[in-house]
Amino acid sequence: MKPKKQLGGIYSASITAYDEAGRIDGGALQRVMERNLKEGAAGFFVGGSSGECFLLTEGERVEVFQAASAFAGKTNLIAHVGAISTAEAARYAKAAMAMGFDFTAATPPFYYGFSPKEICRYYYDIAEASGEPVLIYNFPGNTHKEFSAADPDYVQLFRSGAILGVKQTNYNLFQMERVLNLNPDLIAFDGYDETMVAGQALGCVGSIGSTFNMMLPHYKKIFDLFNAGERTAALELQHKANNCMEAMCRVGLIPAIKYELARQGCPVGMPRPPFSPLTQEQKDYVDGVLDQNLVAE
Numbered sequence: 001m002k003p004k005k006q007l008g009g010i011y012s013a014s015i016t017a018y019d020e021a022g023r024i025d026g027g028a029l030q031r032v033m034e035r036n037l038k039e040g041a042a043g044f045f046v047g048g049s050s051g052e053c054f055l056l057t058e059g060e061r062v063e064v065f066q067a068a069s070a071f072a073g074k075t076n077l078i079a080h081v082g083a084i085s086t087a088e089a090a091r092y093a094k095a096a097m098a099m100g101f102d103f104t105a106a107t108p109p110f111y112y113g114f115s116p117k118e119i120c121r122y123y124y125d126i127a128e129a130s131g132e133p134v135l136i137y138n139f140p141g142n143t144h145k146e147f148s149a150a151d152p153d154y155v156q157l158f159r160s161g162a163i164l165g166v167k168q169t170n171y172n173l174f175q176m177e178r179v180l181n182l183n184p185d186l187i188a189f190d191g192y193d194e195t196m197v198a199g200q201a202l203g204c205v206g207s208i209g210s211t212f213n214m215m216l217p218h219y220k221k222i223f224d225l226f227n228a229g230e231r232t233a234a235l236e237l238q239h240k241a242n243n244c245m246e247a248m249c250r251v252g253l254i255p256a257i258k259y260e261l262a263r264q265g266c267p268v269g270m271p272r273p274p275f276s277p278l279t280q281e282q283k284d285y286v287d288g289v290l291d292q293n294l295v296a297e
Contacts, residue, residue, distance in 0.1 A: 002102055004205060006076070007042075007043075008042065009041070009042025009043065009205075010040065010042055010206060010207055010209075010216060010219055011041065011042055011043045011045050011206060011207070011208040011209070011212070012033070012036045012041055012044050012045070012208075012209070012212040012213050013044075013048050013050040013212065013213075014032070014045065014046045014047075014048075014051055014064075014213065015032065015050055015210075015254075015257060015261070016047075016056065016060075017032070018268070018269030018272075020269070022269070024060050024063045024064060024067070025268070025269060026063065026064075026067030028266070028267065028268050029064070029068065030067060030070055030071075032213055032268060033068065033071060036213065036216050037071070037075060039216045039220065040216065040217070041075065041212070041216055042075070043077060043078065043102075044068060044071070044076070044077055044078070045078045046064060046068040046077060046078065046101075047061055047064050047065060047068075047079055047080040047081070048080035048208075050213070050254065050257070051080070052271060052275075053080060053082070058088065058092075061092060062095050065092070065099055065101070066099060069101065072101065073100060076102055077100070078101065078105050078135060079093070079101045079105070080104070080105045080106065080107070081093045081096060081104045081105070081106050081126065082107035082109075083109070084109045084110065084112070085109070086109070086125050089106055089129075090125060090129035092104070093126050093129040093134075094129050094130070096130075097130045097131060097132070103130070103132050103164055104126060104130045104132070104134050105137045106134055106135075107143050107145075108122070108136075108137075108147075110143040110145060114145075116153040116154055117153045120153045123136065123163065124157070124160070124162050127162035127163070132164070133164040134163055134164060135166065136165070136166045136167065138166050138167060138168050138169060138170050138175075138191070139167075139169040139170065139191070140170055146175075147175070147179065148175075149175065149179050149182060155182060158182045158183050158186060159182060159183050163183075164186070165180075165187035165189070166179055166188050167188075167191045168188055168189065168192075168199065168204070170191070170192070171192065173202050176202060176203075176204075177202045177203065188202075188205065189204055189205065189206050189207060189208045190208070191208055192209075193207070193209035193219065194246075196209075196219060196222055196226075196241075197231075200226050201226075207223065210254075211241075211245060211248065213257055214257055214264055214266075215241070215244065215260075215294055217295060217296060218237065218240070218241055218294055221237055221295055222234050222237045243292075244290050244293050246289075247285060247286050247289035251278055252282075254271045254275055255270075255271050255276065255278050256282075258270065258271055259277075259278050259283060259286070263287070
């Protein structure tokens with residue numbers, strides 16, 4: 001297992017690229033990843049929400065892992081394997097690890113009212129299938145599942161060795177700090193682009209972000225300035241990044257990211273329905289905000 005000091009930094013939450021027929025385009029994904037590496041990415045979180053994971057078939061999710069595995073051994077690779085079914089998540093985990101991924105991550109199983117004990121069993125089983133501890137993808141805004149640091153089943157899970165840490169896609173950063181407090185071996189990644197500096201202040205080793213696909217240099221500057229003690233400068237750039245994020249969320253985050261990647265010369269196809277493509281008015285609005293706020297280099 002890689003030591004924690006090798007896992008810190010900026011990770012793109014990779015998009016999934018499609019060709020004109022809507023099929024997975026591994027080459028287009030690799031071109032975005034190659035660009036992000038040159039921009040300073042420490043790794044990639046593959047097959048997550050930004051990758052439209054739950055809009056893909058099981059075969060397509062594995063196909064995305066296969067495309068990203070071209071970078072195995074060259075950078076840090078985390079495969080998101082979350083599913084409602086434990087067996088399905090375990091299949092993804094085994095496939096990704098066989099391709100050279102470093103770790104897996106998983107949202108909790110959602111939709112059904114699974115108990116904390118059942119959710120913990122799901123993570124233990126994924127860890128066993130992958131052979132490595134699992135990063136919990138904590139996204140309660142979408143999964144409607146919370147990880148209470150006071151629940152005895154979750155406390156046992158966090159102290160078990162089956163968990164690498166948490167990707168905190170949750171504005172409740174106190175919860176993340178309490179989870180880290182349970183076990184000094186855990187690590188945390190900030191999962192909301194707009195809270196990067198707050199996450200760093202509370203102990204995150206890195207940040208995993210969707211907009212990093214098309215504005216990674218901006219966030220790399222924030223991350224490096226904060227770590228260098230230049231907190232005022234980091235916060236100023238965070239404000240600018242949040243202006244961009246607010247605009248993109250207003251029109252639809254995933255469609256906006258894919259549109260802006262194409263605008264930057266990296267076409268990755270259209271998002272899958274029920275996502276809608278941006279109107280010209282929305283494109284003009286987002287372009288104006290990014291042109292005014294984005295630090296390109």
